[in-house]
Amino acid sequence: MDERAPELLEGAGDPHIHTSPSLVPNRKSDIWRLVDACERWRMAFGVVKWHHGDSVTAVEVVNSVHHGPFRLYGGLVLNEPVGGLNPYAVDVAVTLGAKIVWLPTLDADGHGRAIGQLGGFPFQQVRRTRLPETGIRIVDEGGELKAEMKDILSILSGSETVLATGHITTEEIIRLEEFIRREGLDLHLLVNHIDFSVPNLTVKDVETLSAANVWFELAYFTVSALGHSSTEAIKHLVETNPTAQFVLATDSGQQKNPICPEAMLDFVSLLLDGGVSKARLDLMLHRNTRELLMIND
Numbered sequence: 001m002d003e004r005a006p007e008l009l010e011g012a013g014d015p016h017i018h019t020s021p022s023l024v025p026n027r028k029s030d031i032w033r034l035v036d037a038c039e040r041w042r043m044a045f046g047v048v049k050w051h052h053g054d055s056v057t058a059v060e061v062v063n064s065v066h067h068g069p070f071r072l073y074g075g076l077v078l079n080e081p082v083g084g085l086n087p088y089a090v091d092v093a094v095t096l097g098a099k100i101v102w103l104p105t106l107d108a109d110g111h112g113r114a115i116g117q118l119g120g121f122p123f124q125q126v127r128r129t130r131l132p133e134t135g136i137r138i139v140d141e142g143g144e145l146k147a148e149m150k151d152i153l154s155i156l157s158g159s160e161t162v163l164a165t166g167h168i169t170t171e172e173i174i175r176l177e178e179f180i181r182r183e184g185l186d187l188h189l190l191v192n193h194i195d196f197s198v199p200n201l202t203v204k205d206v207e208t209l210s211a212a213n214v215w216f217e218l219a220y221f222t223v224s225a226l227g228h229s230s231t232e233a234i235k236h237l238v239e240t241n242p243t244a245q246f247v248l249a250t251d252s253g254q255q256k257n258p259i260c261p262e263a264m265l266d267f268v269s270l271l272l273d274g275g276v277s278k279a280r281l282d283l284m285l286h287r288n289t290r291e292l293l294m295i296n297d
Helices: 005-009 031-040 056-065 087-096 109-115 147-156 170-183 203-209 231-240 262-273 278-293
Strands: 013-017 045-048 071-073 075-077 100-102 162-164 189-191 214-219 245-249
Touching (some): 013 214, 031 045, 031 056, 031 071, 087 100, 170 189, 203 214, 214 231, 231 262, 262 278
Parallel strands (some): 045 071, 162 189, 214 245
């Protein structure tokens, strides 16, 4: 571990953490273990993501009895267990204080095309007896946003809930950002794990999507033993898009990967060793993440 990594981790947040309970039976961390570990390394906050739906209510229970400095946030993932692109589920999640609403992940058409299967991953077991036959798309056959997607955007606009792209395709992300910009909607858009199999953004894609309300997530998962990216690729993305708003996340919780905060320490160390500057990492870990999530502390 690079000796500079713990200093950078202090006060940082992680916008993408997987814990149990989960569709994946072998998640390495539950919420309580996550809180304890992050407090030991003096992290400030984290967002828990469950592929099967809502983590907001569980997080609120934890926060109600945990009085340490570390703060948890929850969200909603729009996979089939909550009805896919379901404006009613989004309305409830926003009302309950969801920090992020993720567009479809395991059940997205983009996931199926990139990974080769819907509902899960080849590298890990998923506890589902009913898998989708077709993936969820946010656009219709003509490339226009579906009515339910527009309804979801109207709910999120002006709220303090971030919209994250999940596992939709690059083409869908571009259509989404164009609509948000054209309609003048007031919302923060997070493009998840940009160098993962989906969406697998290019340098040009990042340039095209860059805007004041768009953030780009760089995730430990993509450079881990389960990913296919590299610190060199991340450094290239960052250096060739100096004005883009990048944030660091772990996307951790897989059996073969360390959990947060160890995953973040490893990620920061790898990036430091790969030549990403300490100042740039500090920006991505602290200011950018807080501005994305609208956290003022």
